[in-house]
Structure formats: C-alpha cells, structure tokens
Amino acid sequence: MRMRTQWFDKGKSRGAPEIANAMGFICWQIGAERVKKMREAGLDLISPRHGLHIVTEYLAMLAHIADRQLQPRFSVEERQVFISTLGQKMADTVADNRTDLEGPGEYKKPLIELLNNRFQEYATLPFDNLQPSFAMYRCLASFICDIVDEKRKGGVYEQVMEVEGPEAYTLLQRGINRLLDKQKADESMVKDIRGK
Secondary structure, eight states: OOOOOOOOSTOOOOHHHHHHHHHHHHHHHHHHHHHHHHHHHHHOOOOOOHHHHHHHHHHHHHHHHHHHHHHHGSHHHHHHHHHHHHHHHHHHHHHHHHHHHHOOOOHHHHHHHHHHHHHHHHSSOOGGGGGGHHHHHHHHHHHTTTTOOOGGGGHHHHIIIIIHHHHHHHHHHHHHHHHHHHHHHHHHHHHHHOOO
C-alpha cells in the first residue's frame, strides 16, 4: 500500500497540528485499505455503509496507537493539540464520506464520541514496547463484529485478529516512521544549509 508521507513544504518545522493532520490522512488510507483487503479475502461486508463503519473502528484503534507512540515526542499541551486535531481531521473525513454515501447529516459528533469511548477502552489494554497487544486486536475484532451480521462474524473476527489488525499496525508504524524521519531529515538539511 502506498502512503503519502512526504511534506510538501520541505525544510519547514512541523508541530503537533501538522503531524496530526498527516496522521489522520494516513489512518484513513490504512482503514480503507483494510476494508478492501477484507473484501478481497472473501468477506462480504454487505454494503459500503458497513465498510465505512468498519473504517471508523480502524480509525479509533489507529488514533489510539498513534497517540501512545507519539506521546514521548510531545509536551502535555502539544499532545492535547495532537489528539484534538487528529480527532477533528478524522471526523471531517468520515463526515465527507458519509455525506457522499448517505446524504447530509450530523456525522462528526458521533465519530468524536466513538473515538472518546474507544480511547477509554483501549487505554485499559496492554501496550508493551510501544506495540499493541493481542488484547487490542481482540477488542478491535469484537467492535468490527458488532457491525457485521451474525453469519459473517466468525470469519471477520479471525481475519481482523490474524491479518488486518496486525497489518494496520505495521502500516501505521511505517507511516509514522516515514513522516517523522522525513521531518528530521528536512530539519537537518535546513540546519546544514543555514550553518554554512
């Protein structure tokens, strides 16, 4: 999966809001790709609407993981800005997609509520060495199974636990590393240029 992880304005320092906006887009790409892969694996998800709701569950888990991984990078205030901006970016993207699919409606507030609820639940789960635990994937699989009908639950649960959840994490990690490494490289280049 190709991800956009390059900054357009090279050499410019990026703060929590810019990183959050980029992470929101990366998380959306990952969630949408996971739904596509589930369909390719033969898991009929019934409708695009169900697929969109599954993407929101991926967004919630990925946002939580991104927050935990980037927490050491930010001050308390920067972290609050990061989480707030990330949640708003995700809400805007989901609202745009749901409006296209279902027509006008209030879609942002329910997503923000879902993110807050999921953050509380994921926060109780182990997260060792900055990696999600088996329990986190199990939790994600349970949330996604609540969206699909009864006859699909077994296959969906297994696919999310064994394939899609871990792959989503791997892609998120790659996105974070590329985004932040690129920023460090750009900042280093600017310092080199200015130092000469």
